[in-house]
Amino acid sequence: MINTPDPAREMHRDPGQILHSVFGFEHFRPLQRQVVEQVMGGGDALVLMPTGGGKSLCYQIPAIARPGTGIIVSPLIALMNDQVAALVQSGVNAACLHSGLEAGEARAIEQALVEGELDLLYVAPERLLTPRMRDLLQRVRPALFAIDEAHCVSQWGHDFRPEYLQLAVLGRDWPEVPRLALTATADPRTREEILERLDMPRAERFISSFDRPNxxxxxxxxxxxxxxxxxxxxxxxxxxxxxxxxxxxxxxxxxxxxxxxxxxxxxxxxxxxxxxxxxxxxxxxxxxxxxxxxxxxxxxxxxxxxxxxxxxxxxxxxxxxxxxxxxxxxxxxxxxxxxxxxxGLQDVITLRQMIEGSGADPERQRVERQKLEDMLAFCExxxxxxxxxxxxxxxxxxxxxxxxxxxxEPPESWDATEAARKALSCVWRTGQRFGVSHLVSVLQGTDSERIRELGHHHLSTWGIGDDMGTGEWRAIFRQLVARGLLTVDAEGYGSLRLTEACRPVLRGEQSLTLRRDRKPARTGRRQRQPGEGLMDGASHALWEALRECRRRLAAEQGLPPYMIFHDSTLMDMVAARPETHEALAAINGVGEHKLQRYGDDFLEAIRSVVTS
The missing domain is CATH 3.40.50.300 (P-loop containing nucleotide triphosphate hydrolases)
Structure with missing residues (x-):
């Protein structure tokens, strides 16, 4: 997909002007300006920003501003297509190369690249590393290399892509071209691995807050x-x-x-x-x-x-x-x-079984088990x-x-020391060979054929927990696993085993506070919608008119509606109710190309409601 901008349209080389004229924003978000300045000066950067935090602009703006073509490494065809389509809507000359293109389309894009017609080219890591693609890049002037979803380079991460390990070659073959590694998901260990495996020792680190307050x-x-x-x-x-x-x-x-x-x-x-x-x-x-x-x-x-x-x-x-x-x-x-x-606890059992049956080496399995324990601790x-x-x-x-x-709704906590000792003792006395359902039956004194066959009705723990319900006991076992006092035997159909950490509790040397499971809420129907509580009747009518205008324009072009304008931009239109092109241009997200292309339609939608 190639978009040729209007020749009469001046493409400014100043990043701030590009931010406003192309993307329709008045101000950079936190860290965006610093990243852009680093890359404009030829430096490398590691960029960590949360999803929706504006990572893409950190390479899109300098790719437009710097001479040459910005080369963007992206792992998925859908992601590339989406980014390119959005850029084209903003009047940027962008394209992508991937296996889903017809041969003629791919050749046309390669020709446009060689002739210097592209501001940005998205490419998968596998294609980037082919001799043909590297030969093409030797004939052009890369403005920068941006490695998106850079956490894919981490062998300890959840989205590991082996081909990402070879991307260090970019720094060796094009040492003068700035590189950016960008991701929304990287703990401190993964950050170091990204820089090491991409061979970016001098990269400046730009780490935004991971918080998504909305x-x-x-x-x-x-x-x-x-x-x-x-x-x-x-x-x-x-x-x-x-x-x-x-x-x-x-x-x-x-x-x-x-x-x-x-x-x-x-x-x-x-x-x-x-x-x-x-x-x-x-x-x-x-x-x-x-x-x-x-x-x-x-x-x-x-x-x-x-x-x-x-x-x-x-x-x-x-x-x-x-x-x-x-x-x-x-x-x-x-x-x-x-x-x-x-x-629930069954989720832990299933995931542990998947880890144990993965065939991964012992160190990898250890890391995966620790990640699962951290996830469970978060829940509890x-x-x-x-x-x-x-x-x-x-x-x-x-x-x-x-x-x-x-x-x-702060959860209620309680002193669960005695209940925990009963649960742990029951695990021990039944031989550490049974799952939660059987253990709860023993604690509650269930007189079943299976319990009698096993002789568990003679155990000292049989019936000592009949004062608590099944759900309460299951919550206790779940939290004991989360606290690391019990572990799940993945090969034993979810049987529970004691860990060393449970000894102080069993001996009465350590108390234990657990959360009490909250009963299901019985609240009334409440729908959360954009602008909830902020719109009166007239504003809501305008909101719907703008959404309908967006739907129509998107359908005419076969595009998702958000590629015309985001909901947040429509909400700003509802608040400002612009009457002229100049006023509409002041709305966040309305760049020059979109103003020229869609301005009349949205101004008419606003007039149809405001003047009616």
């Missing part, structure tokens, strides 16, 4: 997962687009079918579907309103949809890094969004979830956020 984090104990999800969607997400993550393909298919039966537009996405069905479902999600995708972790990296209002996890993610990246796909436009999750926290999440990425001393479940 996202509300909520975690609940899994009881009836489908009903819990239904309640969440009905009360808070009517008509909103979102992503529902499940651990297995079978569960994805089942959940998508169930949601459709309940009346939602729900589509499955996983590696077991054909490439055509995955493409079709992704396009419906990106281009439509109110579509829900039910997916495995195979879905999301290549999606730049800004108006995803929620991400729901029906199972425990593998790590905090995975959780942060997946939840970060919500609310990219900065408007309120939800990260909602239900989980009594304190602000955002504080725990940000501390994992090196941001200490963040104040309580006031926008997570533990802040909004």
């Amino acid at each position: 996202i509300r984090y909520r975690v609940a104990e899994k009881r009836n997962a489908k009903q819990q999800l239904k309640n969440f969607l009905e009360r808070e997400q009517g008509g909103n687009a979102g992503i529902v993550y499940c651990l297995s393909r079978r569960k994805v298919d089942d959940m998508a079918a169930w949601l459709r039966d309940q009346g939602w537009q729900a589509l499955p996405y996983h590696a077991g579907l054909s490439a055509e069905e995955r493409r079709r479902n992704q396009e419906r999600f990106v281009g439509g309103d109110g579509v829900i995708v039910v997916a495995t972790i195979a879905f999301g990296m290549g999606i730049d949809k800004p108006d995803v209002r929620f991400v729901a996890h029906m199972d425990l993610p593998r790590s905090l890094e995975a959780y942060y990246q997946e939840t970060g796909r919500a609310g990219r436009d900065g408007l309120p969004a939800d990260a909602w999750m239900v989980y 926290q009594l304190n602000c979830r955002r504080q725990i999440l940000l501390a994992h990425f090196g941001e200490q001393d963040h104040p309580a956020c006031g926008n997570c479940d533990t802040c909004l």
Whole structure:
């Protein structure tokens, strides 16, 4: 895809002018200006910014401003297509090379590259490293190399791509060309690995806060997962687009079918579907309103949809890094969004079994187990979830956020020392060979045939917990696993085993405070929409008129609506109600090209409501 700008249009080389004239913004976000200045001066940069924090502008602006063509390394075709389409809408001469192009299209793009017609070229790492592509780059002038999703270089990360390991060759073959490594997900260890493997020892580090204050984090104990999800969607997400993550393909298919039966537009996405069905479902999600995708972790990296209002996890993610990246796909436009999750001990058992059966070397398995334990500990926290999440990425001393479940509804804690000793003792006396269900039955004094066959009705722990319900005991066992006092035997069908850490509790030398599971809330229906509580009747009518104008223009071009303007830009139009092109140009996100192309349509939409 190539866009040739109007020859009469002057492309300014000043980064601040490009920010305003091309992208329609008056001011840089935090750290963006510093990154742009570093690259404009020829220096390398490691850029860590949260999803929706403006990473793309950090390389797009200097690629436009510097002589030559900016070469952007991107791991997914969908991600490249999305970025290029958005740039073309802003009047930028951008293209991408990937395996999905026809031979003639690819040749035309290569010719445009050689002739210096492109400001940016997106390319997959595999193609970039081919002799043909490297020969092409030797014949042109790269303005910069930007390595997007740079965490893919980390062998300890959740999105490892082996081909990223070879990208250090860029610094050796083009030592004078600045390089940027960009990601939204990298703990301190991963940051060092990125710089080492990409051979960027002199790179300046630009590390923004990982905080996404517009996202509300909520975690609940899994009881009836489908009903819990239904309640969440009905009360808070009517008509909103979102992503529902499940651990297995079978569960994805089942959940998508169930949601459709309940009346939602729900589509499955996983590696077991054909490439055509995955493409079709992704396009419906990106281009439509109110579509829900039910997916495995195979879905999301290549999606730049800004108006995803929620991400729901029906199972425990593998790590905090995975959780942060997946939840970060919500609310990219900065408007309120939800990260909602239900989980249970069975999730831990399943993930442990997957780790043990992965065939990875022992060190890799150890790291994966630790990541899972960190994820589980996050779920069981009594304190602000955002504080725990940000501390994992090196941001200490963040104040309580006031926008997570533990802040909004502080969990009740209780002295669980005696109950924990009973649970641990039961694990020991039954031989450390049984799962939670059997252990709870013993503690409650269940008189079943199986318990009698095993002789467990003669144990001293039989019936000592009959004063507590099944749910309470399951919560205790789950939290003992989270605290590291018990471990799950992945090869023993989820049987629980004692760890060394449990000895002080068993001996009565250490007390233990646990959280008391919260009963399901019975709140009324509440839908969270952009601008909720901020619009009167007239403003809402204008909001809908602008959305309809955007839908029409997008449909005419076969584009997702957000590529015309983001919701946040439409909300600014509602607030300002511009009447002229000059006033419309002052709205964030309205650059010169979009003003010329769409200004009359949106001004007419505004007049149709304001003057009626």
